[in-house]
Amino acid sequence: MEKTMQLTLKVWRQKDATSDGSFEEYQLDNISEGSSFLEMMDILSEKLVAEGREPVAFDHDCREGICGMCSMTIDGIPHGPENATTTCQLHMRHFHDGQTITIEPWRAKPFPVVKDLVVDRSAFDRIIQSGGFITGRAGSAVDANAIPIEKQTADHAMDAAACIGCGACVAVCPNASAMLFTSAKLTHMNSLPQGRAEKDRRTLAMVSTMDGEGFGGCTNTGECQAVCPKSISLDMIAQLNRDYTVAQTKNFFQPVL
Numbered sequence: 001m002e003k004t005m006q007l008t009l010k011v012w013r014q015k016d017a018t019s020d021g022s023f024e025e026y027q028l029d030n031i032s033e034g035s036s037f038l039e040m041m042d043i044l045s046e047k048l049v050a051e052g053r054e055p056v057a058f059d060h061d062c063r064e065g066i067c068g069m070c071s072m073t074i075d076g077i078p079h080g081p082e083n084a085t086t087t088c089q090l091h092m093r094h095f096h097d098g099q100t101i102t103i104e105p106w107r108a109k110p111f112p113v114v115k116d117l118v119v120d121r122s123a124f125d126r127i128i129q130s131g132g133f134i135t136g137r138a139g140s141a142v143d144a145n146a147i148p149i150e151k152q153t154a155d156h157a158m159d160a161a162a163c164i165g166c167g168a169c170v171a172v173c174p175n176a177s178a179m180l181f182t183s184a185k186l187t188h189m190n191s192l193p194q195g196r197a198e199k200d201r202r203t204l205a206m207v208s209t210m211d212g213e214g215f216g217g218c219t220n221t222g223e224c225q226a227v228c229p230k231s232i233s234l235d236m237i238a239q240l241n242r243d244y245t246v247a248q249t250k251n252f253f254q255p256v257l
């Protein structure tokens with residue numbers, strides 16, 4: 001028989017971007033261990049609405065670990081206690097009856113709180129806009145093997161492309177660095193022949209935008225890799241640093257139009 005649990009939730013409530021926020025405490029009974037974390041949050045919101053109170057605002061979309069929207073810090077860890085797992089894929093069986101769970105939004109200056117647990121991550125969009133594209137004609141889909149690519153290279157690019165842009169790497173970093181995210185976005189394009197034409201310009205532009213958005217520098221604490229739900233490796237940051245050094249050396253910079 002499926003077990004149920006009683007929980008105490010300490011949830012960050014904040015009316016809007018300019019208001020001060022604070023934790024509010026809620027009790028939930030009969031939460032099934034088979035529920036997902038977001039289903040548990042839905043039950044909380046239904047309870048609050050039934051009591052005539054404001055439900056908790058939180059981001060979510062796919063609930064399948066694909067979109068990167070479900071940004072919550074659970075007991076101090078972005079996406080909670082399970083390795084390589086987004087909040088939406090986290091299940092209540094990883095918690096225990098009587099547990100107190102603290103739930104906060106991402107804490108980073110470039111991700112201002114919009115309301116409760118929702119933060120504005122458009123800084124990530126602007127990093128991608130500054131260089132995350134190729135200028136070659138894409139046309140219609142070509143045969144998968146039209147451009148031969150070594151398996152090792154293709155795998156490396158695919159590993160980088162697994163980044164869902166959730167921002168957990170920034171939220172956990174003491175410097176609020178976006179190096180893991182930016183390096184993943186750069187690596188998946190810089191590694192492939194289709195993306196090499198703009199490699200230097202892309203690298204300089206995306207790093208420049210990242211710095212301009214107020215993200216901090218990387219000091220190799222490695223926490224980003226530890227909490228990344230897609231297991232993006234610090235190797236990507238090493239590649240970014242190599243690509244950046246080469247691009248700077250070539251003094252290649254031209255503004256991306």
Ligand code: FES
Pocket residue numbers: 059060061062063064065066067068069070086087088089164
């Ligand atoms: S809701 Fe899409 S990754 Fe969690």
